[in-house]
Amino acid sequence: MLTIHAADEVRTGRDAEPIEGGAVAVEGNSIAAVGPLAQVRERFPQARVRSWPGVLEPGRLHEGPLPDAPSPRERVHAVLKSGAVAILAQYADSPGLRAAADRNDVLVLSGARPPALAESGRADLAVFDDTGACVATVCAGRLVHRRR
Incomplete structure (x- = not known):
């Protein structure tokens, strides 16, 4: 739609x-x-x-560690609530975080981009x-x- x-x-x-x-x-x-x-x-x-x-x-790009939360899904959601749609690969340091980012279409980037x-x-x-x-x-x- x-x-x-x-x-x-x-x-x-x-x-x-x-x-x-x-x-x-x-x-x-x-x-x-x-x-x-x-x-x-x-x-x-x-x-x-x-x-x-x-x-x-x-x-935006979330440039630091993801906020603390009980689960990877909630950590990714906290990033989305801040207006960020991408995270740095160095902070998506577990399979659970990468999977949560992938499920939510959050980009995992190796570096900043305009x-x-x-x-x-x-x-x-x-x-x-x-x-x-x-x-x-x-x-x-x-x-x-x-x-x-």
């Missing part, structure tokens, strides 16, 4: 100009479009729209409120965290 994630502002990358009233259309695990909400809705009038308060940007939101790219994004708290995380096109 095609979903449009709209926010007060969309940042496609660190150095990119913000898009006020922007949106990202997600189809499957890929980004179908990025731009102003009106233009994205015009391209995909049948899409469901999820509106988020705050800034929508590329999902995150970006671009058409045809993997749909990894997060929304942050004005305090910097994560409002929502989309990992490989799936909404995996939403703050209530």
